[in-house]
Amino acid sequence: MVLTILLIFSIALVRSAFSSNILIACSIPSPSHQIWNYAFAEGLMEKGHNITMAGPDAHMHKPSDRYHPIVFEDIVVKLMASKKFDFEGSTDQSAFQSLIALYNYEYLSCKFLYESDGFKQILNYPKDYKFDLIIVDMTVGPCLHPLIQRFNYPPTIGTTAFLLPPDLSFSFGNYLPQSYLPHYHLSYFQNMTFSERVMNFVVANFELAVKYVYEANQIQKLAYKAFGEGMESVRDLEKHISLLLCNLSPAFHYPQPITPNIIPVGGLxxxxxxxxxxxxxxIMDKSTNGVIIMALGTNVRSDKLRKLKVEAILGALSKLKQTVLWKFESDFDNLPKNVIIRKFLPQNDILAHPNTKLFISHGGGLSTLETAYHGVPILGIPFFIDQFMLTNAMVEKGVGLKLELSDVTTESLLNAINELLQNKKYSRNIKEISYRMKDQLSTPLQTAVFWAEYAIRHNGSHHLSPKSRHLPLFVSTSADVILFLLLIFALSLGVLVFSVRFLYKFLYSKPGKEKLN
Structure with a gap:
């Protein structure tokens, strides 16, 4: 008994000796991203680290000895009040309109974050307060990058639950190939036609230009006002972030080249x-015919869909023998007998139940990885941004079907559901992907925790950054060399053509006087 107590006490001492103070700073007002970040935080807390979570949804979990939330309050409320977000209407936007809307969203998120009491709270920390590591969510802009300077440049790593956005990949010196990786704002498949590859290239590089304009100008001005003129530029502070953990899974997403300073931990x-x-x-245990779960994520409310769409969906669901659990955010009368609504559903745990047969989803980054992890076929109804690209990937891999919101009718939805339930190839393919996701040396969460602790031990991981991170785009892609060689080729061709024409005239043309004679 005494030995057991001493052992427990020794373990506690060792843990406290190696525990670190870690700040997780998140600016994106999306509860789903907070789910991802908090899962990461839990993994770090289990290793004995103390977490300060600063974000719009940090209050989703209660404070404890190891978890200290700082809430950037009312950002979502102000966003909705400042601009009407019509998710159904956004499906008709062009890629360029969607990109501009996204960066407007980024700007407004930063603006309202700086106005929050939670932001003032973290600025009021003592000047000498020490964080051993800062983890900054880089999904929505650099508005929290100045915290790096504010807390005297501790080791810093970045995270994003938004797959691997091309602009973030480029920021870490990894220029993604646009020849076969469709941009997340385009509804393309991996095998693109020439015209699609042209558009893919234009959109990807258009985003880099828009990102530079917004962040180097508008967000930089907001940051100077919030942190003071003595701060470094957000682009310079970004160079201090030595590593990026991204929500990318090679077992499910398109294979793509990445540099050593980008670590895929998709599905953590x-x-x-x-x-x-x-x-x-x-409900799950008694549903002998199986269960279908329908959830459209945290940013799209099912109860905000147009009435005709809701009626069409219910018309299809009522014809099924399976029980349907629908995440619906308000009360609803006269439901079909097999449809049960809840304002909240424990999605991961329902997908893990053996009676779950199908997931009707918006096709978001977190939901698709959860359903892939648990091996459940998926019907994607995308609304915006990456959801179109992800549902296309599911179709290409034969694990699900895609149905545009504008095409949702009772008949089309019922046909898609029956195809997924009756054709066993979808279940077979998704279970194979599930096996691959689980067949790893370590879990994605364990990998993320390792690299966070690695950054603490080595004062960052800048030694993993390729030289391309510090080179202009035209140099890192050898565009200058290609243009130079094309110029040499064009000049050489010009000289050759000129020489041939000159020799031809010299050898075959006669003097004018001889012609007259």
Whole structure:
């Protein structure tokens, strides 16, 4: 007994000796990203680290000895009040309009974050307060990068639950090939036609230009006002971020080249089945014909869909023998007998239940990886940004089907559901991907925790950054060399043509006087 107590005490001492103070700074007002970041935070807390979580949804989890939330409050409320976000209407936007809207969203998110009491709270920390590591969510702009300077340049790594955006990849010296990787704002498949590759190239580089304009000008001005003129530029501070952990899974997403300073930890939030609430557990166990879960994520509310769409969806669901659990954010009367609505559903744990047969989803980054992890076929109804590209990838891999919101009718939805339920290839393919996701040396969460601790031990991981991170685009892609060689070729061709024409005239033309004679 005494030895057990001494062992426990020794472990506690060792843990406290190696525990670190870590700040996780998140600016994106999206609860799904907070789910991903908090899963990461839990992994770090299990290793004994103290976490300060600063973000719009940090209050989703209660404070504890190891978890200290700082909430950037009311950002979502102000965003919705400043501009009407019509998710159904956004499906008709061009890629260029969608990109501009996204960077406007980034600008407004930073603006409202700087106005929050939570932001003032973190600025009021003592000047000498020490964080051993800063983890900054880089998905929505660099507005929290100045915290690096504010806390005296501790080791810093970046995260994004938004796959691997091309602009972030480029920021770390990894210029993604546009010849076969479709941009997340385009509804293309991996095998693109020539015209699609042209558009893909234009959109990808248009985003780099828009990112530079917004961040070097508009967000930089906001940051100077919030942090003071003595701060470094956000672009210079970004160079201090030595590593990027991204929500990318080679087992599910398109294979792509990445540099050593970008670590794919896709699906770190996905986990084995947890305990379901009693009412949900009973529903799952008693549904002998299986269960279909329908959830459109945290940013799209099912109860905000147009009435005709809701009626069309219910018309299809009512014809099924399976039980349907629908995440619907308000009360609804006269539901079909097999449809059950809840304002919140424990999505991961429902997907893990053996009776779950199908997932009807918006096709978001976190949801697609959860359903892939648990091996459940998916019907994607995309709304905006990466959801179109992800649902296309699911179709290409034969694990799901895509149905545009504008095409959703009772008949089309019922046909798609029946195809996914009756054709066993979808279940077979998604289970194979699930096996690949789980067949790794370590889990994505363990990998993320390792690299966070690695950055603490080595004062960052700048030694992993390729030279391309510090080179202009035209140099890192050898565009200058290609243009030079093309110029040499063009000049050489010109000289050759001129010489041939000159020799031809010299050899075959006669003097004018001889012609007259």
């Amino acid at each position: 939030h996905a986990r084995p089945a947890g305990k379901l609430p009693q009412d949900i557990q009973e």
